[in-house]
Amino acid sequence: xKEVEQDPGPLSVPEGxxxxxxxxxxxxxxxxxxxxxxxxRKGPELLMYTYSSxxxxxxxxxxxxxxxxxxxxxxxxxxQPSDSATYLCAMSVDTGNQFYFGTGTxxxxxx
Amino acid sequence: xxxxxQHPSWVICKSxxxxxxxxxxxxxxxxxxxxxxxxxxxxLMLMATSNEGSKATYEQGVEKDKFLINHASLTLSTLTVTxxxxxxxxxxxxxxxxxxxIQETQYFGPGTRLLVL
Numbered sequence: 001x002k003e004v005e006q007d008p009g010p011l012s013v014p015e016g017x018x019x020x021x022x023x024x025x026x027x028x029x030x031x032x033x034x035x036x037x038x039x040x041r042k043g044p045e046l047l048m049y050t051y052s053s054x055x056x057x058x059x060x061x062x063x064x065x066x067x068x069x070x071x072x073x074x075x076x077x078x079x080q081p082s083d084s085a086t087y088l089c090a091m092s093v094d095t096g097n098q099f100y101f102g103t104g105t106x107x108x109x110x111x
Numbered sequence: 112x113x114x115x116x117q118h119p120s121w122v123i124c125k126s127x128x129x130x131x132x133x134x135x136x137x138x139x140x141x142x143x144x145x146x147x148x149x150x151x152x153x154x155l156m157l158m159a160t161s162n163e164g165s166k167a168t169y170e171q172g173v174e175k176d177k178f179l180i181n182h183a184s185l186t187l188s189t190l191t192v193t194x195x196x197x198x199x200x201x202x203x204x205x206x207x208x209x210x211x212x213i214q215e216t217q218y219f220g221p222g223t224r225l226l227v228l
Contacts, residue, residue: 006154008152032215032216036219041202041224042222043115043204043206043219043220043221043222044155044204044219046218046219088154090217098157099145099157099217101155102154103154104154106152
């Protein structure tokens with residue numbers, strides 16, 4: 001079983017839709033959770049960073065962590081064509097430890 | 112956010128040659144950098160952890176004699192693919208660990224696309 005599972009998609013939505021991206025994980029020791037956005041042929045860009053459980057909001061993006069279910073989500077409101085990219089979740093046990101990445105979900109927002 | 116650069120952004124080389132990729136932290140010092148490779152439609156695969164002033168730590172299955180890593184300063188780590196072969200063609204991405212009062216995370220470079228003919 002992989003440490004982190006992420007549906008690769010592809011996911012296609014119309015402009016303005018709410019997008020929900022998810023990851024599940026098996027290691028209950030994970031405490032640090034991140035979402036990265038990666039455009040084609042570019043390096044990943046940090047979007048959201050969350051420690052432990054709860055919600056975090058930044059503009060149109062909301063990250064949720066449910067440690068009891070070992071499930072994290074990224075919501076994108078009012079999606080834009082510029083949001084079209086691959087979204088990677090990542091997590092680690094503690095500071096200084098290895099990051100574990102999901103396989104990424106490919107998102108296309110159609111104008 | 113912190114800025115990480117990579118050079119070159121892409122390279123084409125003949126089989127058997129060696130290729131050096133540079134990873135620089137532009138506006139901060141990074142004691143730890145990471146090297147990943149990514150195949151099409153797949154996630155990042157950690158190759159090695161590079162610590163300034165010490166030997167790199169390689170992940171299982173990664174040949175340390177083939178992928179030479181040198182972290183000579185707090186702002187520069189290099190990955191040299193020695194005697195490259197077509198199966199080494201991939202997207203190589205470095206990242207730098209950034210730690211402040213609030214969080215610790217990794218900032219990624221733009222990646223280097225390597226094509227070995």
